[in-house]
Amino acid sequence: MKTAILIEELISIAGITKKDFAASVALSPSGLSRFLSGQQSPDLRDHKSFSNGAAQILAPAIFESNCHLRLSGLFPFIYEFTSRNDLQLFLKSAISYALDQDFAEEYDVYLDYQEEESFYYNQRQVLNMSCIILSDFLQQGQDEAFEFYSTMPLLFGELPYSLKRVLFNNPRQQKICWQQSLNFRQAALATDYMEVNNPFGKIHQLEQSFDLYLWETNSSDNQHYILLKNHCLLIFAALPDAAPTLKVIRNKNYLLRFLQFIDKSWGRKQSFNGEEARQLLDQDPALLTGLLDRGLQAVYNFVPVNYVLTAGEMAETGASPEERERMQNFLHAVIKSDADFYYSSAAVSEFSRSGKAIVPLTGLVSIPEERRVELLQRLEAEVNPEMRRRSRLIYTSMSNAVILCTRDLCLLYMINQDGSSEKIHFFLMKNVAEYLEEDYRRKQFRLVDYSKSRWQAYLDEVSSRFS
Structure with missing residues (x-):
């Protein structure tokens, strides 16, 4: 999503004046107007201060119980914010990400063909950026039929790094297919899991949002990943000290190769x-x-x-x-x-x-x-x-x-x-x-x-x- 559109929507949700917002990000009212109309972008050196200032004024105005519901139109993947600081850090990351995407587009940096991956670490960053990145792709392709491939422990076991907090909202009723890999021998409906959740109830919940398909696999996935076909690969892992990490790969050539890997390594459709x-x-x-x-x-x-x-x-x-x-x-x-x-x-x-x-x-x-x-x-x-x-x-x-x-x-x-x-x-x-x-x-x-x-x-x- 373009930063200007994101900011315009957030100002409206927060119910603050554009004059007050402009002051918080060190812009004149006319400068903010040029920014929102796409005539002017913050200098790259000002991205951090712009994101900080914007989040600092928006978070107090938006935060309340269940305020994530007011943001779900912008972020289909989101979680419930338990504090104003939770929300402020999320908004700061979202605005910073949008600014970086705009900068890359303005200077013809083709992220879809770059060899480098994005890297995030610590629990907060992994949670925030997972929601922000996936939400951004869904917002960009509102008429597209999306297809996810996942090895995340959605049905058996616990999602890592607070990702169990993530909620999904599909107000536009976009067509989204979710292909989920399962190792039935590993799962085996262990008693300790059943004390946490009922997998059939979870499937019932997932089917409300996605066209869900399960696949049997005999491989033991040491790394959890989510592939959004033709768009990005999110790989969840950890550093030696157990700090959670997230790698994001957008190179389309590699994404095609990874999809071929899935076709070969996943087993029977269930x-x-x-x-x-x-x-x-x-x-x-x-x-x-x-x-x-x-x-x-x-x-x-x-x-x-x-x-x-x-x-x-x-x-x-x-x-x-x-x-x-x-x-x-x-x-x-x-x-x-x-x-x-x-x-x-x-x-x-x-x-x-x-x-x-x-x-x-x-x-x-x-x-x-x-x-x-x-x-x-x-x-x-x-x-x-x-x-x-x-x-x-x-x-x-x-x-x-x-x-x-x-x-x-x-x-x-x-x-x-x-x-x-x-x-x-x-x-x-x-x-x-x-x-x-x-x-x-x-x-x-x-x-x-x-x-x-x-x-x-x-x-x-x-x-x-x-x-």
């Missing part, structure tokens, strides 16, 4: 969008039965998937008879298993209220009011008695997802609100069902065991609404 998943099933319909053959242990239902619709009742989806029959057979087989069955209160309420029934990788079916109780009754009747006995109602904020856990594999199905986007993520790990149950209980999520009387009372309540 995430598929709806179209990709349907193509896989068309090529090998036995994939679904193969999933059940692995021994279904638990089903977590956070979306109104309807397990008892017949292929004929799915006609509204527009899918072919073969596709409908294939999914009917799979869904019926799921509820005929003896797996633990968790269903969220929100999913049940959503079906009762709207009649929206989701048939994964097939489409949506709208159930009229007079048939909703009938389908809920059919579900109770057709579920395996052992599964029914082990059913629980769960109260959680997670939505639009289903988790199927087998002995050695876990499938996470996700769908957006209107059903236009679906995603499947595979996790090649054992005993996920046990870890999830332990995690939900540890976090004291409300779990209510199934009882026939409780279920009938709910059906009576739904019936009374439509009578």
